[in-house]
Amino acid sequence: MLMIIGSGVLKGLGVTLKTFLETYPWGRAMLRVLGIAKTDGLVTIQYPDEKQEHSERFRYFPFLVYDGTPDNLRCVACRICEQECPPQCIHIVVAKDEQGRPLKANGRTLPKQFDIDISICMSCRICVDVCPFDAIEMDNQYELSGYDRAGEMYFTKEKLLKSADYFKSIKPTEAAVVDQRLAAKKKKETPG
């Protein structure tokens, strides 16, 4: 019975000592000499110095896609995303002329204002799923700190605009699918 009680205590001490040794090169060498199986030791990623590799599908806040130049938006201000957004963080105003008719550029209506309050956004990706024009996509930037919630965390159209090439660079697989879909749509439109 003495052995049973003592062995439990010593076993626990052994586990922590092994973990302690595993985190040092000399400790790992010692464990190797003794023939004790070891793990990689320190698993902490020292964040500001080194960054974790994210998967391609990692997403954070949405952004607006443009083709070529920033005035060639894919968005037509249909306001579907605004209505579908669960926390209602998207705010869209359609660009209109003096008579109240929607303005058109490149044959499409366009938003005068497109704001996302990213302090409210919950990164659910519903806006991307409902967008019929693939005009909004998820970004993978996560270092978005600011001093002021109302000002800096309220992203306007200018801040949200990013090129289709950028989208291709951060999410090649998803961008390929989107491009394919857009190309198919274009082909269907052209003959008709």
Added chain:
Amino acid sequence: MSLDQLFVDAKWALIRKLPEGLIPWASMLITIGVIGALAPLIMMYLTWIERKVIARMQNRFGPTRVGIYGLMQPLADGLKMLIKEDIVPRGADPLLHRLAPVLAVVPAILLFAVIPFGRNMAAVDLNVGLLYFLAVGSVGSYAIFMGGWASRSKFSVLGAMRSVAQLISYEVPSVLSVVGVMMVVGSLSLVDIVEAQAKGWFVFTPWGFVACLIFFLSGIAEVNRTPFDMPEAESELVAGFHTEYSGMKFALWYMGEFLEAFAVCALTVTLFLGGWQGPLIASWLLVFILAIVFATAKLLHPVIRALGVLLMGGLAIRFGSEPIPSWVWFLIKTYALVFVLVWLRGTFPRLRIDQLMGFAWKFLLPLALVNILAVGFWVLLPFPTGAILSVVLLVMSVGCLIRLNHPVALEPRTYILAD
């Protein structure tokens, strides 16, 4: 000049030229100054060691940001503590609230007066050194109760009550385990106790091993360290007796606690692990290891690394043939015990209050009493008989105590109506 008596020689070189009447006073002043300066330093780096070791045991890095290897972290913490707001709760006793942390630190520093850090390196060789240590060491519990009561907070009072109960309980086995050392050495002076271990450390005798375990475990409990940290159990009592403390007063509590932990380790080394005695190993071996440490320290500047290796080379040439100095042995052993302290903290969860009290009264106390009998056998009977008798007695009593303390196995309850 020898490496062993380096500090003693340095002190005498400083005060030799003074007039006759001033020498004792100057000697005292220097000793007090050195202890007063080293105590905060020891405490600061104990926190660093603790954080580093615990972090490594949990697969983390611990402090790395301030200074190389996070070595400046204690200074940053100290600065932070100093500029924090000093709060005395409304309705608290302001005088006692301010006095308590000071009262916790002062005895912890006083403990260092009698500890022999090396050959001829005890600040005072009191002939009742051991008694002094035990008496001054237990003053800390007054401070804890004072602080807990003066805070006018339920958590503080609960923590303080637990603390008093725990400290009184653990003082008994701790003192009784030391009785064996007194019986063998026949002196209460810590210097005499160390010198009596020249032939063999007490921890290598059967009674010494048991007494060492009892003393160290009750020591951990007396300084409120995990897994015996009932007075500040943060998951139950916020922070126990120092819930209402902030800023530098909070830091003083920590300082008292860490210094007492260090003193308990130092006293365990003194009483059972041979104090500053050590095997006669040539110093160049130690210097060689230090040189390797300097050479492989990746984060240091290459110039500093080269200078460190050169310094070690110089030391090896000058002092290489001498044995490793006594104060180095003492510090190695003490810090090894500090590591064990942190190791225990990193391994075991906190005991429940009834388990804690039960461990003191139902296991350590009877074992300490039996141990005194075992010492009697060891001292009075001729060698093989006494040794065998004491081993048999100790093994049997440990077995009996474990069996007696074993909880009664209850039969599985049957519910007649439910079945």
